[in-house]
Amino acid sequence: MEIDADNLSATELRLGLPGTSSSDDWQKKPSPSVGAKRALDDTRSEASGTSPATAGDLDHDTAAPPKAQVVGWPPVRAYRKNTFQAAAAAKKAEQQGGLYVKVSMDGAPYLRKVDLRMYKGYRELSDALDALFTKSISAAAAAAEGGEHQHAIAYEDKDGDLMLVGDVPWDMFISSCKKLRIMKGSEAR
């Protein structure tokens, strides 16, 4: 179900009667352009045959939400609708929202934050972390006795255990990673 960010009222778990909104309307008027917001269409125009089929053409435009909705159709109970709206919204939020985790590096004065959703895999994450911490890495490399400037990336998972990054599939990693830690090569051995 399409839910635009600025139409969050659709995802609200309201306690009012089905079909109500906070402004007390119980049948909204049609919006001027079908396919703009997810509007409640004037059911009369649906019945008179301005066919929903033509409205389906709008679906080609992936940015546009689906055709305007008719009140109370399909006949899905408000209770069921609410349950799925909430679940769908949560899923979407999870999928599209940022997944920011702290990144600490041993020896660096302050931590950074990265959005794990920005990266498609470990390679990209590694490159990004390198970019974030270039100064600290080169400083450490200079201080180290040469050859030991390899860094290991570790993460803290949901159970609080420190794990080496790279063992599990990327998706599983994203869902369980709580914190990143760049460790000095010597500690990692």
Add this chain to the structure above:
Amino acid sequence: MGRGGSRAAPAAAAPPWHVLPDEVWEHAFSFLPADSDRGAAAAACRSWLRAERRSRRRLAVANCYAASPQDAVDRFPAVRAVEVKGKPHFADFGLVPPAWGAAAAPWVAAAADGWPLVEEISFKRMVVTDDCLEMIAASFRNFQVLRLVSCEGFSTAGLAAIAAGCRNLRELDLQENEIEDCSIHWLSLFPESFTSLVTLNFSCLEGDVNITVLERLVTRCRNLKTLKLNNAIPLDKLANLLRKAPQIVELGTGRFSADYHPDLFSKLEAAFAGCKSLRRLSGAWDAVPEYLPAFYCVCEGLTSLNLSYATVRGPELIKFISRCKNLQLLWVMDLIEDHGLAVVASSCNKLQELRVFPSAPFDAAEQVSLTERGLVDVSASCPMLESVLYFCRRMTNEALITIAKNRPNFTCFRLCIIEPHTPDYTTHQPLDAGFSAIVESCKGLRRLSVSGLLTDSVFKSIGAHADRLEMLSIAFAGNSDLGLHYILSGCKSLKKLEIRDCPFGDKPLLANAAKLETMRSLWMSTCSLTLGACRQLARKMPRLSVEVMNDPRRGCPLDSLTDESPVETLYVYRTIAGPRSDTPACVQIV
């Protein structure tokens, strides 16, 4: 017929049957299974009326405005169990304006006054307040069963009153209500000495409950047979609860999602293995496929499975259902798809009721492969199938005709093709032939919902053939007044008719006005009705209540509108109570 005042023969060996004392008739009537039978007996003569009404224990009021609460109490003084239904069915889909009515308070007040011995109260689609619940808790010393279905207006404070006040409560059954969460620990208010609970269903509650309190309650209620948890109860707590109540017959799981842990899986599996009496299963929100095998040991015994909130798809779901060989009732999401239903068809031969709900009803882009194929397979292989609710996106006449031929024993057939006006996708014809086949073949059909592209001719078939049909739902169908006329002039047993977005106008309504008094109610929204016709109907039929509802933002009150003004929504019902006085501004009784 014998009237009470006839003279008995002097000193006869036994009195003639028509002067038998009331107690004998009361005893005889207690064997009549249906209320309608009792009603028929009561209409026979005065003494039977007297005997019947004074011994009536169970009362079902299908429309709370058909009679006043006081009428009910006066006529049936000995009622112990009462069920009252309020808003029309389309309220479920948001078509009834807020504050329309259906307050439970007058019924509770009348019951408290006139039926102090009441033990059971059920409300469906009514507005039940915390005050109502408090009054129930305070007024009936032997109160045992509270069932609230699709109600609203109350909070956990009301539940607290019930828990604290109803010493003999056996059933607390809350189905799909909107309950406000006041963060009151209502469960804690069941006293420690309270052990009589047999049914506890709080699946629709959105807030948290104190799990320790719940565990203690479950432990001490040794007769608990039905336990339906809400979404807040996590999986590991479910295992604990099951261990404390292995005698459970009906279970609604809480949230069934969690990261997979083999320990938790074993715990669950062991807990379920202990539930030898488990027959009905529901809940399973967000079920995670990896945990489904924990249920395997109960599959064989299950007769009822409601996975309609479980967004599980794929092989685990199908494997699970295929092990439930004794299923009589199955509710699923369309995520089961056609191939899943094919497996159901071959595995669950005792199936009587199937409901398939849409997982993405508003999003045509999310295609799920559930079509007419699934329904055809199930109806071909399940000889006892008699009730279907099926949401899909395409259908053919041929499929419907095949289904009709295979399953003449349908009593309830509700098909919802999600896109309005959808024709047969292979022939592009209306689905008239298909639905006609259904009503012609299924002689016992009591409930029918039609959808897709339909012309007046399907209504001709329905009117002519659907003799036992009691409830008919029509949306986006028909092409002229004839459609409605066919229905109202036919359908001998019609009780409830609900119509939306059809081009039906004034003429068939007025021409069949008398029919409306033989029915419980008629709903028509977004059709082609005018205010004048509604006024005329009301004048012609004084025992009908004719309610007109318009968009409240259209300003002028109905009185000032002309006869030609269009009517957005019409709701007509028969009543002996006269016009009700609790209508909101946008509803008027003409």
